[in-house]
Amino acid sequence: MSQQRKPELRRAVTPWGSFAWGYSDVGADIFIGLGLVLAYAAGATNVAFLFAGIVYVLIGLAYTELAATYPVAGGGQYFVMRGLGDFFGFIAGWAVLLDFTIDVTLFAWSCVDYLSQLIPVFVSSLHPWVHFSVVFVLIAGLCGLNTLGVRESTAFQSSVSAIDVLSETLILCFGFLFAFDPQLLIHTMQSAWPSPFALMQGVSLAIISFVGLESISQAAQETQRPASVIPRTSIALILTILIFALGYSNLALGMRPWHPIHDAAGHTLAFWQIFPNNGDNQGKGVALLAAQVPYWGLLAQYYVPILGAILLLISSNSGVFGSSRIAYAMSRSRLLPSVFQRVHHKFRTPAVSILTFCALAVVELIFAALPGLDHGARSVYNRLFHGEDGITFLGDLYAFGAATSYSFVFLALIALRLNDPYSPRKFKIPVNVPITYRGARVEFPLIAVLGFIGIASILAFTIITHDIGRVAGPAWLVFGVICYVIYRKNKNLPVFRSQPHDWRNAQTEILRNAGELELMDQYLENLKSAPKAAAK
Amino acid sequence: MTNVRLAFFALYVVLGVIIVARLLGAGLHPEIVPGVILGILFASLGVYRIAQFLRSRAPQ
Numbered sequence: 030m031s032q033q034r035k036p037e038l039r040r041a042v043t044p045w046g047s048f049a050w051g052y053s054d055v056g057a058d059i060f061i062g063l064g065l066v067l068a069y070a071a072g073a074t075n076v077a078f079l080f081a082g083i084v085y086v087l088i089g090l091a092y093t094e095l096a097a098t099y100p101v102a103g104g105g106q107y108f109v110m111r112g113l114g115d116f117f118g119f120i121a122g123w124a125v126l127l128d129f130t131i132d133v134t135l136f137a138w139s140c141v142d143y144l145s146q147l148i149p150v151f152v153s154s155l156h157p158w159v160h161f162s163v164v165f166v167l168i169a170g171l172c173g174l175n176t177l178g179v180r181e182s183t184a185f186q187s188s189v190s191a192i193d194v195l196s197e198t199l200i201l202c203f204g205f206l207f208a209f210d211p212q213l214l215i216h217t218m219q220s221a222w223p224s225p226f227a228l229m230q231g232v233s234l235a236i237i238s239f240v241g242l243e244s245i246s247q248a249a250q251e252t253q254r255p256a257s258v259i260p261r262t263s264i265a266l267i268l269t270i271l272i273f274a275l276g277y278s279n280l281a282l283g284m285r286p287w288h289p290i291h292d293a294a295g296h297t298l299a300f301w302q303i304f305p306n307n308g309d310n311q312g313k314g315v316a317l318l319a320a321q322v323p324y325w326g327l328l329a330q331y332y333v334p335i336l337g338a339i340l341l342l343i344s345s346n347s348g349v350f351g352s353s354r355i356a357y358a359m360s361r362s363r364l365l366p367s368v369f370q371r372v373h374h375k376f377r378t379p380a381v382s383i384l385t386f387c388a389l390a391v392v393e394l395i396f397a398a399l400p401g402l403d404h405g406a407r408s409v410y411n412r413l414f415h416g417e418d419g420i421t422f423l424g425d426l427y428a429f430g431a432a433t434s435y436s437f438v439f440l441a442l443i444a445l446r447l448n449d450p451y452s453p454r455k456f457k458i459p460v461n462v463p464i465t466y467r468g469a470r471v472e473f474p475l476i477a478v479l480g481f482i483g484i485a486s487i488l489a490f491t492i493i494t495h496d497i498g499r500v501a502g503p504a505w506l507v508f509g510v511i512c513y514v515i516y517r518k519n520k521n522l523p524v525f526r527s528q529p530h531d532w533r534n535a536q537t538e539i540l541r542n543a544g545e546l547e548l549m550d551q552y553l554e555n556l557k558s559a560p561k562a563a564a565k
Numbered sequence: 566m567t568n569v570r571l572a573f574f575a576l577y578v579v580l581g582v583i584i585v586a587r588l589l590g591a592g593l594h595p596e597i598v599p600g601v602i603l604g605i606l607f608a609s610l611g612v613y614r615i616a617q618f619l620r621s622r623a624p625q
Contacts, residue, residue, distance in 0.1 A: 075599040198576065205584055211591035254612070261617065268610045275603040283600075401579040 041296035055241035062238030064314030070231025087480030093120030100255035112441030142312030157401035172387035214283025218435035260456035353382035412441030423499030432488035439481035577611030
């Protein structure tokens, strides 16, 4: 082993920091997902969340194994490139890029929706131009801050995460103790059970409450002893997010609002009934629920919109940061042109990537806001897309991008188990079948097959039920593949095959940099005992 | 601070048990399944965090 190289001292994220990093990204999703799923899945909202939640747990386990085994930033794109080759690595990375740009717009949009709970002039349906302008200013501001290299401090991120975990627990406590009626839950589920089509729509939107697991692998490169820390924090993160999603959905269906809600004709409404056909409410589900929780709602009605807006803005910012980082990583792997590696001479940030993907986020914003801003556009949308509103359009694409990239991650996990059984795995997803593959004993992960079926079915639901998603999502992928083919041909690189990679040295380097020296020694030992043909 | 954190995790366990008990009290209907799973998860997370916390405090 060479003694000249020294481990880099840049891993400063602690176990709590790793949890907070993930939570500030994934934890914000329920703030958007709750209202959207209630609008479509109605009496089956909790079932939609349960189905998506089970798939999410499997995705989380897959990410935990991969991030602990290959603790590098780059996430799904890196795992897929390593497991399935350059072309599929590009597709997974391109889908993640779609998700990150949607993330920027969707979370900024919903941030303004939450603020509208306190500042009525921000209500989208009443003042569409104001809403649009504020979202635009937020995106432009985040673009500027990221170009300048200003990021929210880890301490701030950790504090917001801690306050939010506390706040959500208290809302659920007060809600389940004082407002929850099990008989009402049963009655709502029996009387408002949706059609199969609406349930599929609900499930496809429920998955957006769990998007952001990329952050587990993003954090991996900066976490101390990632192979030991990541599994611990990931499991706590996965369970926490799942519990909040299931908790809110069950509470929303079975709660008696503290203040009775009436429609225009004076009829009393159940809480969940304020969401269908109401884009304004769909964007701020948690704030509306918190305000209806007895006692704690007195306080929660004021602070939850602000807390939600801050969390959503942090998440929107992670979209700007993440898209530029993924584009930079893809460019370094020669999956995207080198222009995306270009660093601003003064601020030393990937300015071209930041500006490109923020511009794309603005295009998505215009497309989402157009029906509200212009009556002519609204009639076109009504004719072509059954009148989907802005937030649903963004939710569609978000679900499409996530389901596509997660599908490839499961395939990559299976491929890596088969092709790279020598990398030590401190955490393995359970239920494995030992088989012999190319002369080596490997463990085939059955759970990954289940997870793939689950996420592929959610992808199918998205394509079947979302008029815009089924057009815009695949169009994004086709556009990307055309650009990829042109780029790789211009550079005389193989298009559908991979360029040569030295994964063995790369893995040794990754483990050395992570400070996982025992694992590195174990890896080198495993390679010595490997059949020569297999250990390439 | 230690006691506060432990109390917080214990709250998860108590809340999980209360949710399951209230749902089962409403009778055995298929509609309570997601809620019962929620309660079990809540309690499990509390137990997991308490165990994790105590393990990290235990002398090496």
